[in-house]
Amino acid sequence: MNPRVFSVCFIVASTLPTTAFSQSFVSQYKGSPYHDTRYSGGPQRIPGKVLCAHYDLGGEGVAYYDTDPKNHGSGELNPADGSYLNEFRIHEGVDTSYTKFNRKPDPIDDNPFDKIVPPADLLYVGWTEPGEWFNLTVDVAKSGTYAADFLYTSNRGGTISVDVNGKDATGSLQITTTNDPADPLAWRQWHHWNLASQLFKVRLSKGKNVLTVRILTNGNMNLAYFDFKPVRR
Ligand SMILES: [Ca+2]
Ligand SMILES: [Ca+2]
Known part of the structure; x- marks a missing residue:
């Protein structure tokens, strides 16, 4: 030649x-965007908050990978009682729960060790382990660079990454632990909420995109949402 x-x-x-x-x-x-009787669905919008618990429909191997098929939040920690929150995605493998306020005698998610107090009844993905992942179909209003704030708890630190349309877009992202030895309750180390401001920046094209959130190391994180905002130049 x-x-x-x-x-x-x-x-x-x-x-x-x-x-x-x-x-x-x-x-x-x-996979396809999540919807249910209370949530009308459609791709989650960027700019805006992308809720992890609204990961895509499509099941194991398509919309997510979880280490076991049981939801350890809905139907287990949160007993099946007919309520929307306790039975949220109860038959899916990804483990989900929600922020609980005003519980006595020990506050759960509105505790004094929060770095930031999350909204009440906020659904989140928990019981995370290395290797797990889930997809979020999003609709981006305008092509450009976006920065994402991340609402989470992290029992022991760890790393995650985010793919955009099947390709790693962030590399390994260090998640700062929210462990606080001052908390006398061991179980509450999973409930100290924090907002990681601008955890990552990513370039997104207008229209439909698929984000894959990957748990790389340590697990034991609760993932609530990524709040995407356009980066002004
Ligand atoms: Ca599971
Ligand atoms: Ca899991």
């Missing part, structure tokens, strides 16, 4: 994949 032709072919081949791969990932993806 003429070396010039070869080098042109090589440049084309090496610049195509990112966009082509993203488009093919989205078009071949079998």
Whole structure:
């Protein structure tokens, strides 16, 4: 082959994949945005808060990977009692719960060791372990760079990452532990909430995108939401 032709072919081949791969990932993806009787669904909107508990429909291996098929929040920690919150996604493998306020004698999520007090009855993904992941289909209003604040608890620190359309977009993100030795209650080390301001920045294209949140190390984190805001230039 003429070396010039070869080098042109090589440049084309090496610049195509990112966009082509993203488009093919989205078009071949079998998951779909979450909805239920209370939540009308549709892709979660960016800018805005993207709720982890509203991870996509599609089940194990498509919309998420969880280490076991049981939901250890809904129907277990939170007994099945007919209520929306206690039975939220009860038959799915991802483990979900919600922030509990005004519990006596020991406050749960509105405790004095919170770095930031979360909203009450906020659904979140918990019982996380390394290797687990879940997908969030989002609708981006405008192409650009977005910064994400992250509402979470972290018993022992750890790392997560976020893919955009099947490709790692953040690398390993260090999650600061919210463990506080001053709390006399061992179980409450899973309930100290914090907001990681601008945990990561990511470039997103207008329209439908699929985010994959991955638990890389340690687990034992509760993931509530990522709040995406446009980065002003
Ligand atoms: Ca599970
Ligand atoms: Ca889990």
